[in-house]
Amino acid sequence: MAAEAYCVKCKTKREIKDAQQIQMKNGRPATEGKCPVCGTKMFKIGAAS
Secondary structure, eight states: OOOEEEETTTTEEEEOEEEEEEEOTTSOEEEEEEOTTTOOEEEEESOOO
16 A cells, blocks of 8 residues: 555645655655656655555
């Protein structure tokens, strides 16, 4: 199951396309990718579940 995040442009929750696990500057884990519909950058703080 892929991670879900809120797309600000579509105004709905969607699965993240091309999701990558990253680490923020403060050391917390996050997931980053693109919206599969509009291509806007999506971001979700926290470890992937």
